[in-house]
Amino acid sequence: xxxYNGVIAPSIAVQFYIGSTWTSTxxxxxxxxxxxxxxxxxxxxxxxxxxxxxFNNYSGxxxxxxxxxxxxxxxxxxxxxxxxATWSSTPYTIYQGYLESSIVNxxxxxxxxxxxxxxxxxxxxxxxxxxASLQFSETAATRxxxxxxxxxxxxxxxxxxxxxxxQSTVQGKSCLVxxxxxxxxxAGRFYISRSGVATLVPLSDKFSRPTQLLFSDQGDAFSxxxxxLVVDPGxxxxxxxxxxxxxxxxxxxxxxxxxxxxxxLVSKRFDAPILSETSGTNLAxxxxxxxxxxxxxxxxxxxxxxxxxxxxxDFLACEIGDxxxxxxxxxxxxxxxxxxxxxxxxxxxxxxxxxxxxxxSPINPYSxxx
Amino acid sequence: MPLCxxxxxxxxxxxxxxxxxxxxxxxxxPDTADGLANTIDQIVLNSxxxxxxxxxxxxxxxxxxxxLWFDTDDGYKQYYYNGTAxxxxxxxxxxxxxxxxxAAQTTADGKNRxxxxxxxxxxxxxxxxxLWFDTDDDNKIYRYTSGSWGVAVPLGNNAxxxxxxxxxxxxxxxxxxITVSNLNAGNISTxxxxxxxxxxxxxxxxxxxxxxxxxxxxxxxxxxxxxIAAGSITTDxxxxxxxxxxxxxxxxxxxxxxxxxxxxxxxxxGGFTIGATSFGDGTNYISTGTFGQAxxxxxxxxxxxxxxxxxxxxNINLNNGNLNNATNVSASGTVSGGTISSSxxxxxxxxxxxxxxxxxxxDLFTPNHTTVTDAANGRVTITLGRVTRSTASSQRxxxxxxxxxxxxxxxxxxLLDLPVRxxxxxxDYLSESDSRFGALIPGFIAEEVDAVYPVAADYENxxxxxxxxxxxxxxxxALIQDLYKEIALLKGx
Numbered sequence: 001x002x003x004y005n006g007v008i009a010p011s012i013a014v015q016f017y018i019g020s021t022w023t024s025t026x027x028x029x030x031x032x033x034x035x036x037x038x039x040x041x042x043x044x045x046x047x048x049x050x051x052x053x054x055f056n057n058y059s060g061x062x063x064x065x066x067x068x069x070x071x072x073x074x075x076x077x078x079x080x081x082x083x084x085a086t087w088s089s090t091p092y093t094i095y096q097g098y099l100e101s102s103i104v105n106x107x108x109x110x111x112x113x114x115x116x117x118x119x120x121x122x123x124x125x126x127x128x129x130x131x132a133s134l135q136f137s138e139t140a141a142t143r144x145x146x147x148x149x150x151x152x153x154x155x156x157x158x159x160x161x162x163x164x165x166x167q168s169t170v171q172g173k174s175c176l177v178x179x180x181x182x183x184x185x186x187a188g189r190f191y192i193s194r195s196g197v198a199t200l201v202p203l204s205d206k207f208s209r210p211t212q213l214l215f216s217d218q219g220d221a222f223s224x225x226x227x228x229l230v231v232d233p234g235x236x237x238x239x240x241x242x243x244x245x246x247x248x249x250x251x252x253x254x255x256x257x258x259x260x261x262x263x264x265l266v267s268k269r270f271d272a273p274i275l276s277e278t279s280g281t282n283l284a285x286x287x288x289x290x291x292x293x294x295x296x297x298x299x300x301x302x303x304x305x306x307x308x309x310x311x312x313x314d315f316l317a318c319e320i321g322d323x324x325x326x327x328x329x330x331x332x333x334x335x336x337x338x339x340x341x342x343x344x345x346x347x348x349x350x351x352x353x354x355x356x357x358x359x360x361s362p363i364n365p366y367s368x369x370x
Numbered sequence: 371m372p373l374c375x376x377x378x379x380x381x382x383x384x385x386x387x388x389x390x391x392x393x394x395x396x397x398x399x400p401d402t403a404d405g406l407a408n409t410i411d412q413i414v415l416n417s418x419x420x421x422x423x424x425x426x427x428x429x430x431x432x433x434x435x436x437x438l439w440f441d442t443d444d445g446y447k448q449y450y451y452n453g454t455a456x457x458x459x460x461x462x463x464x465x466x467x468x469x470x471x472x473a474a475q476t477t478a479d480g481k482n483r484x485x486x487x488x489x490x491x492x493x494x495x496x497x498x499x500x501l502w503f504d505t506d507d508d509n510k511i512y513r514y515t516s517g518s519w520g521v522a523v524p525l526g527n528n529a530x531x532x533x534x535x536x537x538x539x540x541x542x543x544x545x546x547x548i549t550v551s552n553l554n555a556g557n558i559s560t561x562x563x564x565x566x567x568x569x570x571x572x573x574x575x576x577x578x579x580x581x582x583x584x585x586x587x588x589x590x591x592x593x594x595x596x597x598i599a600a601g602s603i604t605t606d607x608x609x610x611x612x613x614x615x616x617x618x619x620x621x622x623x624x625x626x627x628x629x630x631x632x633x634x635x636x637x638x639x640g641g642f643t644i645g646a647t648s649f650g651d652g653t654n655y656i657s658t659g660t661f662g663q664a665x666x667x668x669x670x671x672x673x674x675x676x677x678x679x680x681x682x683x684x685n686i687n688l689n690n691g692n693l694n695n696a697t698n699v700s701a702s703g704t705v706s707g708g709t710i711s712s713s714x715x716x717x718x719x720x721x722x723x724x725x726x727x728x729x730x731x732x733d734l735f736t737p738n739h740t741t742v743t744d745a746a747n748g749r750v751t752i753t754l755g756r757v758t759r760s761t762a763s764s765q766r767x768x769x770x771x772x773x774x775x776x777x778x779x780x781x782x783x784x785l786l787d788l789p790v791r792x793x794x795x796x797x798d799y800l801s802e803s804d805s806r807f808g809a810l811i812p813g814f815i816a817e818e819v820d821a822v823y824p825v826a827a828d829y830e831n832x833x834x835x836x837x838x839x840x841x842x843x844x845x846x847x848a849l850i851q852d853l854y855k856e857i858a859l860l861k862g863x
Binding site: 204206207210211212213214220222223250251252253254255256257258277280281282284285286288289290310311314317323325339363365366367368369 | 372386392
């Protein structure tokens, strides 16, 4: 049985990219699909997006060693795969990644579980070569682009924004470390989009993105119903001192004293090789302020992706960094609203259920000029 | 835009206020040693000794034995603090090096100097052989000789082992004093190349711009027909009246063959219009067409109303062709041809000669001749529109002469079986003007003659046409002779 047929939920297609063509697997062969993209919380390092798909293997087609398979010999590491959800004849790619492993279950109910990683997995393996001297004082976008070049990433599958100029470097680090430096320098995000585009967005981007979904327990118009809401008081995440490590032993330290006086000094160091001290100072001010005050927020939203109706286009287009809102009526009759940024998302799609989890962070109102 | 309500973001830019404490520490390490020295005032070593970088001797009360000082305004000369004072730490090797450097300097001072300046060097000392490059006179070289700079020193031919030609950027090279080999034509950028510098018969058409050779560059009478594209000369390139003896072809309307045959579909000659198949003025014409037209080789035809006539002794000679006219045909000379026919009269002052039929619906005249009895074949028979002459009867023309009755198939008695008939001619055969038109007349039936006495039957076009009285009369005479003899015998004579 296929996951869904496009009536109560979008139809799901798992497609392999073979010979420059996307070819769908047999829909009824897909038993379960799990997708994990982005961050579980906003202050951890980037992680590769992972998808694991369980195929019914009665046909033997998904056994990579089966020379009689219709897919033979393409089911090998590096095979590009995407998962498309189609609603009202419009396909939305919700994941794209590369085959990393296949586990073949030869039991009475033969299955094959394939695990895929998105481009971050490949970029993380690449190393930026050591330079003989300091070179490349360049913008964050240019540096990330150069790292992608080192990783052999497609020049057309990238969308990079970041104008802050970085210090020259002798490199000699992994490409992902140097990308994270650029991300820190612009207080932005770097991720592989659901359609496989390497994306760098600066802080300012979050102020211009639309609110993609509203979750409500009160039946608001054009809202989805959440099934679970994990709320965090936020004290744990207080940061009131930011040390911007600009590289070459240059640092800028900013301390937000009201917070320090109330909650004690909580310091966090940022590896951000910004060329300009002024820009470094602005970044330090921002990083020491934006989490200085504890704020209750929803860090996780669990909901079913069945029967979303007209909201499907908005749901399927959700991307890391998009805004979502949660309206909640408490038992003591208080109306609360959390405005959030999607940091990561999980999908678990089976033949009878489609569960989604959004990992979120609060939208603080602070911005910087760098 | 998504369907759900949109969050309105109002960003707040974080700026430095009294709530913030900002410090920038440890500036970036410079890339150069000088930069390092200029930036770092002192370094504390793990041993506790302090290294000072400054221009004056450190006086810090905390000075202790082992501290080091780099005198930054004295070539980073190093001093060691011995507990009471700063002591130079230059070792003997440095002194030796200084001595060696001094010796080298002395040696260097004794070497010739080279000056590069715009004015003659005036501050010595100068040594014999010093050189001065006068930089505002193209680096002209002077050698200090016998206490003065003297005159410029020319460079000999062997002074330059390899001189790149691209060093010559101005002035003039007299080509008459140099030999140039491998001259690349691409390097000739100005001036003109005289024709006598081009090898004879070496310029091909590809070197010329198309359409640029004018006629005055071609010697008279040198273009042969092989140089002219077939079919490319039009008549406007010819002087009127100068084309003789050649084939002229003008499509289908006007052609002259090399043999001189002129054919034309249009045009005029002497007032006669040339048509596709005729030549005439609308009333009189000669045509190669069918009946009603004429040609020299076939017919001369004249329409209704006017006779064809040749005056002043002229002849009409068709050369075995045919002549057909609606009215009269006359010639003051002779009329001759193959078939001569006329709806009117045929008249010739001399003779009318035809190898075939001469047909006249009216009169046939040769008025200048008289009828005679002694002329051979002096008999003219006009039958069915034909003028014929019978065979001659002279023995000169005959052989195998015998008696008629000796030949069985010519036995005259067979004529006794020949029916003598009476009949009328059909209306469509005999002219109505004939006096016997419609009347019963005696005669024979040619088919019956053919059956009884075949030799007397005449054939035309494979069919019996008539009976020949010249074949029957001898038989009749033979029968009469037999009757006469028998009558005489009966009479007893």
